[in-house]
Amino acid sequence: MSNIPVELKYAKTHEWARMNDDGSVTVGISDSAQDQLGDMVFVEVPEVGQTVDAGEACAVVESVKAASDVYSPVAGEIVEVNDGLADSPETVNQDAYGGGWLFRMKPGSAVDLDAMMDSEAYAGFLEAEDH
Amino acid sequence: MGQKTPLYDEHVADGGKLVDFAGWDMPINYGSQIEEHNKVRTDAGMFDVSHMTVVDLTGDRTREFLRYLLANNVDRLKESGKALYSCMLNADGGVIDDLIVYFLRDDFFRMVVNAGTRDKDLAWLQEQSAAFDVAVTERSGLAMVAIQGPNARDKTLPLLSDAARAFAGDLKPFFGAFDGDWFIARTGYTGEDGFEIILPADEAAAFWSKLRAAGVWPTGLGARDTLRLEAGMNLYGSDMDETVSPLESALGWTVAWEPADRDFIGRKAIEAQRKAGTQQKLVGLLLVDRGVLRNHQKVVAGDGEGEITSGSFSPTLQRAIAFARVPKETGETCQVDIRGKLLDARVVKPPFVRNGEAQIDL
Numbered sequence: 001m002s003n004i005p006v007e008l009k010y011a012k013t014h015e016w017a018r019m020n021d022d023g024s025v026t027v028g029i030s031d032s033a034q035d036q037l038g039d040m041v042f043v044e045v046p047e048v049g050q051t052v053d054a055g056e057a058c059a060v061v062e063s064v065k066a067a068s069d070v071y072s073p074v075a076g077e078i079v080e081v082n083d084g085l086a087d088s089p090e091t092v093n094q095d096a097y098g099g100g101w102l103f104r105m106k107p108g109s110a111v112d113l114d115a116m117m118d119s120e121a122y123a124g125f126l127e128a129e130d131h
Numbered sequence: 132m133g134q135k136t137p138l139y140d141e142h143v144a145d146g147g148k149l150v151d152f153a154g155w156d157m158p159i160n161y162g163s164q165i166e167e168h169n170k171v172r173t174d175a176g177m178f179d180v181s182h183m184t185v186v187d188l189t190g191d192r193t194r195e196f197l198r199y200l201l202a203n204n205v206d207r208l209k210e211s212g213k214a215l216y217s218c219m220l221n222a223d224g225g226v227i228d229d230l231i232v233y234f235l236r237d238d239f240f241r242m243v244v245n246a247g248t249r250d251k252d253l254a255w256l257q258e259q260s261a262a263f264d265v266a267v268t269e270r271s272g273l274a275m276v277a278i279q280g281p282n283a284r285d286k287t288l289p290l291l292s293d294a295a296r297a298f299a300g301d302l303k304p305f306f307g308a309f310d311g312d313w314f315i316a317r318t319g320y321t322g323e324d325g326f327e328i329i330l331p332a333d334e335a336a337a338f339w340s341k342l343r344a345a346g347v348w349p350t351g352l353g354a355r356d357t358l359r360l361e362a363g364m365n366l367y368g369s370d371m372d373e374t375v376s377p378l379e380s381a382l383g384w385t386v387a388w389e390p391a392d393r394d395f396i397g398r399k400a401i402e403a404q405r406k407a408g409t410q411q412k413l414v415g416l417l418l419v420d421r422g423v424l425r426n427h428q429k430v431v432a433g434d435g436e437g438e439i440t441s442g443s444f445s446p447t448l449q450r451a452i453a454f455a456r457v458p459k460e461t462g463e464t465c466q467v468d469i470r471g472k473l474l475d476a477r478v479v480k481p482p483f484v485r486n487g488e489a490q491i492d493l
Contacts, residue, residue, distance in 0.1 A: 038353070039165040041444040042423045042451075060470070062423045064164050064444050065353060067470075086421070 002032040004123050005097055009073070009116035012125065016097060017073045019113055020104070025074060028101040029061060029092065032126050037063040040089040045081040045103055052078065052105070059102050061092060073116055076107040132156065136181035137274040137332040141339045145349045152352060153247035155182040160351035167354040168446040171321055172487045175280035175287075176350035177342050182246040185270040185329055186256065189239050196263035197232060197240060199395055200256075202377060204387035208234035212306045214318055217385055218377045219244075219255070220397025224404060225373035226380065228252050229365065231318060233307050241307075241314070243275075243329075245367050259396070274335035276328050278347055279358075281487060283325035284317075286345045290338065291315070299326070320355065322362025322485045357443050360452060363415065363481025363490075369426060370413060370440045370454050376401050379456065381413040381481070412459050413440065415481040417491060418451035418467065420474040428453075429468040430476075432461040439467065447484045448493060454481070 008016045014033035018026045042062040052058045052072040059070035092100035133156040147158030197205040203217035228248040233241045256267045295310035307316025314329040371380035424442030437457030445452045466473040
């Protein structure tokens with residue numbers, strides 16, 4: 001079964017988002033997404049300072065199988081990116097919710113992650129997608 | 132649900148991720164494609180290739196028929212068991228399929244063709260064979276397992292019958308021989324040593340289990356694709372099809388022009404093309420910049436444009452590699468359009484990897 005931490009929020013496009021204490025949001029792809037994509041071989045992260053819209057494709061994860069866009073779950077400014085993935089993209093497979101994070105952003109306005117799915121809803125979403 | 136090979140239950144038990152491939156439910160990987168790829172390069176992996184089509188050709192004029200049917204010349208096959216790789220062309224010189232044909236007796240050749248082209252291949256074989264009174268028999272009750280890697284033969288030999296063990300260890304590369312209903316060949320599609328074994332469907336699962344117990348890794352179609360790409364081997368439907376000739380597909384070496392009076396299907400068309408010169412060629416690419424080459428990416432070469440026909444990340448080289456069809460003038464470098472950015476690539480001569488070793492400068 002897929003690992004779906006309860007403290008995170010999820011998008012239909014399989015990103016996860018974590019609200020940090022300082023109001024910033026960390027984004028990655030779910031364990032289910034990395035499992036579907038397979039062995040990661042290349043990750044392209046956005047640039048620090050770049051502003052993105054909610055739903056905008058701003059990163060790419062490439063597995064040996066295929067390239068897949070990563071969509072920003074909220075609008076805001078990219079404040080930090082996971083540079084380490086350039087040399088070890090497999091971290092996304094090994095630790096999707098930890099070391100495999102992709103970027104951290106400062107949301108533009110009072111951000112509402114409530115529009116995203118909680119872990120229970122995402123589990124249901126995965127199950128429905130599977131059938 | 133697609134068709135199931137005799138090893139379907141083994142794939143499920145081994146945790147294989149099943150996908151549709153030419154109408155068959157086939158394992159794309161059993162967890163990690165890269166791990167499976169590396170096992171084949173360093174140890175031994177096994178592939179279920181039972182979806183491929185085995186066709187037996189029988190009749191006194193079989194050799195004569197194949198001399199006419201194939202762009203390569205079966206007269207190169209003098210010793211029983213010897214295999215030949217060839218394209219089967221249409222009258223326009225387009226590639227209907229690529230295949231392996233084994234010479235067994237002058238009235239018996241065995242052919243292995245692709246799964247995705249089964250129907251049209253069989254129809255073509257029936258149509259063309261009629262004038263030669265050759266019987267075309269699809270052998271659907273068989274399974275096929277490829278065991279590949281530096282340790283593949285050593286791990287497989289003890290699992291064969293005494294009779295097979297007596298000859299299989301001495302098989303030369305690109306030879307095969309029968310052991311009762313089993314056909315054991317020293318061939319493959321990975322650039323490594325190994326066997327391809329055609330066996331009765333109802334014996335396949337037990338053989339697979341024995342191989343697994345001997346430490347041969349189940350390996351999916353994903354790794355099969357990266358292995359063959361590294362090995363510089365074309366994939367039908369991606370690198371060539373009926374719209375291109377072997378000369379535009381880096382397969383000129385498989386066309387037997389001599390003797391000049393051998394009439395084979397497509398000869399006139401590709402002879403004219405050879406004389407006039409082809410406008411495009413299939414080359415190897417190594418991406419210099421970071422990124423991954425993928426099928427159908429646009430290639431920019433001087434004033435001309437081309438396209439990647441097979442692109443992937445090479446687990447052995449840890450770099451992106453590809454085959455691309457480019458204008459004939461293309462020199463030593465080109466650029467590839469990856470998501471709107473033009474990245475630098477080097478034109479290289481495949482194979483990229485053979486017997487576990489890089490064959491190109493990185």
